[in-house]
Amino acid sequence: MSATGGAHGAGAAAAPVFEVRRVRIDDPLAEPLVRELTEEYVRRYGPGAHEEMTRYPVESWTEPHGVLLLLLEDGEPVAGGAYKRYDERTAEVKRMWTHSAHRRRGLATRVLAELERAAAAVGYDRIYLTTGPRQPEARGLYLVNGYTPLFDVAADPLTIGPLPFEKRLA
Template identity: 70%
Template sequence: MTSVARPPSLSAEPAVIHVTVSDPRVRPLLRELGDEYSTRYGREAHAELARYPDEEFTASHGGVLLLLLLHGEPVAGGAFRRYDEITAELKRIWTHSAHRRRGLARRVVAELEREAKARGYRRIHLTTGPRQPEARALYLATGYTPLFDTEADPESIGPLPFEKHLPDAPPQGEAAGL
């Protein structure tokens, strides 16, 4: 009997892990992001991935890089870096092309927001490119405020900035339902 290859099931909950940029499991993220950037913006866009030092995505520098693993393989990921004392900046939000349209990017954004809040950040800032309508839709759908005219042609704006203020933690009694 021959086994038929099936797409990985998402019935299992992806594991969230914190990694460094040098972790080999990050390579698919960076490779696919670089290819996407180059396809949408030209060859020089690949350099965007080297714009910030790797250390900026480590806890000791106020950042984090996380991956979602399904059956041990990276299926999505993202990072934030310190933007200022109260603000984290989201970077490198990615979902493997074979796993898109399954809510994984939303999960990554939610995990990054949770981490940012736990580290004392009160605001998140990000920019996405004008040729990334999927990213724009993701941020609008997850409660980010566009800091640009959403009616304007995105190509006339350049990088599209967004922000989101993280809610304060409820008072102790309120959190416990008292």
């Protein structure tokens, strides 16, 4: 077994090498996240959704109150997410993204866990987030990862608007 847990030998594929890296939103490594997430929002919500990606200043995603994490596979960004300060005890998760070619591999769950660890390490004890009503994959991600919905889950999401969730950090 290699240090990354993959077997070596004839016919064995090498296990992917992942790295979690903290970057600024204007770092060139974050460009695929920003571009593809913007395209996704516009596709689902229309041209006005473009504004969501520029709504917050760069400093929102920088330490000590925020962070942007990328999950790199063999040096290439495949998933990412960020949090910013919501209030003194609460981090707000934003910018969750998995590259379209790498979905359904559990990468978003890994990014979310890394964001939770990073937020707890700087003293946040709660995560808050919203996702859009046209993002059922995100809704499912947060439910399966222990987030409490702050809305009626039986209601049609399109009648609610943004879907808020929270999670207490250990």
